[in-house]
Amino acid sequence: MTVKSKHVRIKGIKDGLVFLLDDKCPFEDLLSELRYKLEHSHQNILTGPIVHVDIKLGSRIVTEEDKEAVLEILKSQGNLLIRSIDALEAPGSKENDEALFLMSGMLRSGQVLHHQGNLLFLGDVNPGGTITCSGDIYILGALRGMAHAGVEGNEEAIIAASLLSPTQLRIADIISRPPDEWGTRESSMEFAYLTNGAMQIDKIHNIVKLRQGLNVFKGV
Amino acid sequence: MGEAIVVTSGKGGVGKTTTTANIGTALALQGKKVCLVDTDIGLRNLDVVMGLENRIIYDLVDVAEGRCRLNQALVKDKRFDELYMLPAAQTKDKTSVTPEQVRDIILELKKEYEYILIDCPAGIEHGFRNAISGADKAIVVTTPEHAAVRDADRIIGLLEQSHVESPKLVVNRIRPGLVKSGDMLDIEDILQVLNIDLIGIVPDDELVIKAANSGEPTVMNPDSAAAIAYRNIARRILGDAVPLMQLDRKPGAFSKLKKFFGMG
Numbered sequence: 001m002t003v004k005s006k007h008v009r010i011k012g013i014k015d016g017l018v019f020l021l022d023d024k025c026p027f028e029d030l031l032s033e034l035r036y037k038l039e040h041s042h043q044n045i046l047t048g049p050i051v052h053v054d055i056k057l058g059s060r061i062v063t064e065e066d067k068e069a070v071l072e073i074l075k076s077q078g079n080l081l082i083r084s085i086d087a088l089e090a091p092g093s094k095e096n097d098e099a100l101f102l103m104s105g106m107l108r109s110g111q112v113l114h115h116q117g118n119l120l121f122l123g124d125v126n127p128g129g130t131i132t133c134s135g136d137i138y139i140l141g142a143l144r145g146m147a148h149a150g151v152e153g154n155e156e157a158i159i160a161a162s163l164l165s166p167t168q169l170r171i172a173d174i175i176s177r178p179p180d181e182w183g184t185r186e187s188s189m190e191f192a193y194l195t196n197g198a199m200q201i202d203k204i205h206n207i208v209k210l211r212q213g214l215n216v217f218k219g220v
Numbered sequence: 221m222g223e224a225i226v227v228t229s230g231k232g233g234v235g236k237t238t239t240t241a242n243i244g245t246a247l248a249l250q251g252k253k254v255c256l257v258d259t260d261i262g263l264r265n266l267d268v269v270m271g272l273e274n275r276i277i278y279d280l281v282d283v284a285e286g287r288c289r290l291n292q293a294l295v296k297d298k299r300f301d302e303l304y305m306l307p308a309a310q311t312k313d314k315t316s317v318t319p320e321q322v323r324d325i326i327l328e329l330k331k332e333y334e335y336i337l338i339d340c341p342a343g344i345e346h347g348f349r350n351a352i353s354g355a356d357k358a359i360v361v362t363t364p365e366h367a368a369v370r371d372a373d374r375i376i377g378l379l380e381q382s383h384v385e386s387p388k389l390v391v392n393r394i395r396p397g398l399v400k401s402g403d404m405l406d407i408e409d410i411l412q413v414l415n416i417d418l419i420g421i422v423p424d425d426e427l428v429i430k431a432a433n434s435g436e437p438t439v440m441n442p443d444s445a446a447a448i449a450y451r452n453i454a455r456r457i458l459g460d461a462v463p464l465m466q467l468d469r470k471p472g473a474f475s476k477l478k479k480f481f482g483m484g
Contacts, residue, residue, distance in 0.1 A: 124413075
């Protein structure tokens with residue numbers, strides 16, 4: 001088997017080797033070229049003392065199995081010690097995060113609801129109740145308690161509610177406390193978001209200004 | 221088999237004991253066989269409000285620990301033959317009985333009585349768990365104050381997680397004048413937050429304090445507005461559809477008011 005393309009590039013750095021793996025070509029081609037290079041063309045550098053290896057998969061989206069396959073090939077060479085493997089996360093988990101999880105009920109004082117991802121909550125959150133999310137929080141009901149969106153530090157997260165009248169709002173690490181910080185507003189469906197680390201409140205129809213990627217209805 | 225109803229609130233001082241005593245007495249007035257159970261061990265009050273303090277021989281803890289039979293601990297009311305009370309111990313604390321022991325006692329009482337009203341201590345700890353352990357239903361008492369409503373909300377959340385059927389709300393100590401001027405939460409505000417069925421509203425009435433101090437439940441005095449409210453609640457428990465009390469006094473009610481102050 002002859003491999004002419006350059007899907008796999010091996011670079012020497014101060015304390016080891018970097019394997020730059022092309023992120024456009026089919027994954028199978030990548031694996032076979034990697035195998036070929038290790039077993040045939042680059043044997044000279046792969047014999048001798050133990051070498052640290054960093055693997056860079058670029059912007060290719062890989063699953064755990066894909067990573068495993070790459071590691072398997074490299075492990076077949078006894079002197080390669082894999083130090084790191086950089087890649088984007090598999091799409092599966094990412095899609096789940098972006099989906100809107102639907103939940104209903106009544107969050108009473110002392111109760112805590114946490115969701116990993118984006119949450120659409122049908123019902124009220126009462127004073128003393130807490131709702132936390134790693135993503136966005138949308139409440140079809142009254143938010144009178146505390147809501148914390150982007151708990152893991154996502155400053156892009158927003159909090160929207162039919163009646164936005166919370167005891168406190170948090171997005172990422174920013175804490176805001178109404179009404180003294182917000183002034184008086186008309187009561188209509190609103191959402192809270194961060195700009196330059198400060199909490200802002202706006203009407204829900206202005207969300208398109210913040211979220212450019214949304215599917216926007218423009219009429220027929 | 222009778223029905224056990226726990227009267228609870230979370231916050232202290234909103235009128236759990238008064239409500240228990242008055243609803244219990246009102247049910248007895250309707251000819252029902254009723255037993256009141258005080259689970260506020262260490263801080264018992266129900267006996268004082270009922271005027272039965274000096275008749276206590278044994279208490280709830282004695283029954284739980286087998287020092288006496290259940291019937292020996294029950295105190296018969298002065299006014300009604302079919303109204304009894306099981307007092308709490310005053311010298312112990314809440315942890316001297318377990319929820320299982322209380323549940324067994326309530327179960328025993330349900331064989332004998334049509335209604336068992338359980339007076340719950342304030343708080344959400346051991347005493348609360350004791351009180352709800354044997355209950356089938358719950359009445360949550362609140363007053364038109366943010367703090368009381370907040371605690372009621374917490375209690376409702378805990379009740380919803382328990383075996384107790386959907387709780388009913390009593391809003392106690394309403395002062396219509398203050399509600400009208402916007403200085404007191406109105407019923408609508410409270411219901412919007414708590415979102416449970418309302419079983420009664422009780423106006424603030426000085427006669428309640430007088431009655432409690434004399435050991436005679438208010439409900440015995442038909443001139444008291446609170447008495448009427450408690451009687452209405454008792455009738456609703458029995459399944460009657462009684463409309464809510466009209467709190468704004470209309471001109472026609474003025475003469476009543478004068479009579480109320482002894483001027484009529």
